[in-house]
Amino acid sequence: MDTREKVIQELDKRYNRLVGTSATNLCTHCGWCIESCHIFKATGNPEHSPVAKAEKVRRVLKRKHDWLSRLFPKWTGAKDLTESDLDEWIEAAFKNCTLCERCVINCPMGVETPQILATARGVLTAMGKSPEILNQLTDAAIAREEKMEMMEGFFRKQIANLEKQVQERMNDSNARIPVSEEADILYVPLSGAHTMVPAALIFNAAKANWTMSLFEASNYGVFVADIPKAKKVVERVLKEAKKVKAKTLVVTECGHAYGVLKWEAPKWFGKQFDFEVKSLLEVMNDYIQEGKIVLDPSKNSEPVTYHDPCNIGRKGGIFEEPRNVIQASSKEYKEMTPSKVENFCCGGGSGMVACSEWTEDRLLYGTVKVEQIKKTNAKKVVTACDNCLHQIKELGEKNNLNISVSNVSEHLANALVFS
Secondary structure, three states: OOHHHHHHHHHHHHOOHHHHHHHOOOOOOOOOOHHHOHHHHHHOOHHHOHHHHHHHHHHHHHHHHOHHHHHOHHHHOOOOOOHHHHHHHHHHHHHOOOOOOHHHHOOOOOOOHHHHHHHHHHHHHHOOOOOHHHHHHHHHHHHHHHOHHHHHHHHHHHHHHHHHHHHHHHOOOOOOOOEOOOOOEEEEOOOOHHHOHHHHHHHHHOOOOEEEOOOOOOOHHHHOOOHHHHHHHHHHHHHHHHHHOOOEEEEOOOHHHHHHHHHHHHHHHOOOOOOEEEEHHHHHHHHHHOOOOOEOHHHOOOOEEEOOOOOOOOOOOOOHHHHHHHHHOOOOEEOOOOOHHHOOOOOOOOOHHHOHHHHHHHHHHOHHHHHHHHHHOOOEEEEOOHHHHHHHHHHHHHOOOOOEEEEHHHHHHHOEOOO
């Protein structure tokens, strides 16, 4: 089987109603999506517009799946696949699109450009052409379970050291970071103390019955659209949730991980789970509303603004909870404009932060976000996504914004009052 035949076969595997509708003649080329794209706004390059990026894939799909394009390809712009198309797809689907979906909500026809480009990502991965680092990170997550017997002791020693930090901050020798024990809440962090210590402070302050997962929440299999591998990454956590008899699985501040566990995983495995899936943002908001934690907003005295991560906000629908948490733990809150569903991507999503070969492009793509931050006059930017966290920190340094950056749980933990 030659390259062209294999690509067509991979496209056929991923072709569904949503992709088909957006890939045939639904797009009227009105251009309404163009100004909605942070990458186009940063570069001004027409090739970076959503319609142009989608068209690189759409014209190949139309050639096979649209009856008019099969008969009169020149009329519709359809074309047969060539190997040079794959190189264009790498640029369009990985380098020049973060799958943020802002173009979708601004499209009068509802064209799902990110779905088309995600299809291209899956094909490129199957052809061995997706960014190597994203595949390595996917494989490393799967290997963590396979090597857990060897790694668990080291991990527990790390957590024991973090537990001492929690005890010191709370002035409470009974404060704990339980790991993979039977509990009502299974908390799934990322691979970093900034997602472990603040959460531990919050859970202990609220006197929650909780335990921490042995695994991290991030799932790079989603970024390369390798669903079989993405399922393996998820399955580790599902088995652990069953083992500890969790009633609620709480996902740390990671938008794609929340979306995967909340919506995608039940579809992949064909069933609803025996536990509820919640974001840590929702849990923190619940604790504040229920009076389970005490806060001193004066501990966060600088003006603060919030950046809505695309996966948590536009795709996940979590807008008010982080704002409630930040406002309850801050002296002064400033809203970014535009925000919520219309908020602009920071430029670092869908694996871009991990791809060092595109660092300069990524920071350029954050131009719109830089201007948004400047207009707030905030001294601190809080967000709820590790990719956004790293991107905004780098944008601040590169553009001399003179800001600090943290996730929501760090910000809340700083305002906690311990009895």
